[in-house]
Amino acid sequence: MHKFPKLIEEVSQNNQFDLDNFLNSGIPWMKLNIPVPEFDQTVFDRAVEQSTNWREQWKFTSKQEKIDIDHQVKEWNGQVLFGPSDWDNWMDLTLGQNKDNDEDRLCMMHRNSIDFSWRLNESHPIRTFVEDIFPNQKDINIVNFYVLPPGGYLFPHVDQCEAHSGLNKIYVALNWSEGNEFGFYKWGNAPIIERTAYLINNYRYVHWVLNRSDQPRVVLDIGANLHSIGNLIEESFKSQ
Numbered sequence: 001m002h003k004f005p006k007l008i009e010e011v012s013q014n015n016q017f018d019l020d021n022f023l024n025s026g027i028p029w030m031k032l033n034i035p036v037p038e039f040d041q042t043v044f045d046r047a048v049e050q051s052t053n054w055r056e057q058w059k060f061t062s063k064q065e066k067i068d069i070d071h072q073v074k075e076w077n078g079q080v081l082f083g084p085s086d087w088d089n090w091m092d093l094t095l096g097q098n099k100d101n102d103e104d105r106l107c108m109m110h111r112n113s114i115d116f117s118w119r120l121n122e123s124h125p126i127r128t129f130v131e132d133i134f135p136n137q138k139d140i141n142i143v144n145f146y147v148l149p150p151g152g153y154l155f156p157h158v159d160q161c162e163a164h165s166g167l168n169k170i171y172v173a174l175n176w177s178e179g180n181e182f183g184f185y186k187w188g189n190a191p192i193i194e195r196t197a198y199l200i201n202n203y204r205y206v207h208w209v210l211n212r213s214d215q216p217r218v219v220l221d222i223g224a225n226l227h228s229i230g231n232l233i234e235e236s237f238k239s240q
Ligand SMILES: [Fe+2]
Pocket: 157, 158, 159, 202, 207
């Protein structure tokens, strides 16, 4: 993102930062000041082994209808690392609500009424990384892990949320070789840098991903109570 003009810089010094106003202002993405460690392949392999492959179980794009080939995605799949403990039960609970709200929002809506848990062992480095950002587990709604092989893509779409259309997900690029694209319609490709965390607005803008590199692209995305990291978001915004 370009440096904010001097006028805005002065205005921001004389006004209080309001988190909700900021998140809903229409910014498509923003880099977060979160140091991202380097994880080796064994860490990724263990994450996949321990995760819940939710897209195999819940055909989001087909709205519960059985389909053989989903042309909206190619080789794209989400692995839940943290989420509702009983996935089948949660599917039943949210049946009928998933046309208007994506999985992040549904987890937020049901966060206090059902049991949520980690799939990862306590010492798993990705779990430790997320817990350092959110020491209170109640602030975490869902953590997903995505491995997109070369040639894989996710077709342009907007994620559903009835409640708001602002910055929402924390998106962490773990492996991001040259040739990967995270496009936002009318904004262009987000300038994603490997081992960097961002907030993204997947609720307002059409977006897509495409791996044109020859390496698997690995990302982590976190749905969480952003108010619990309000200071970090403010500090990240001001240091752009
Ligand atoms: Fe999306």
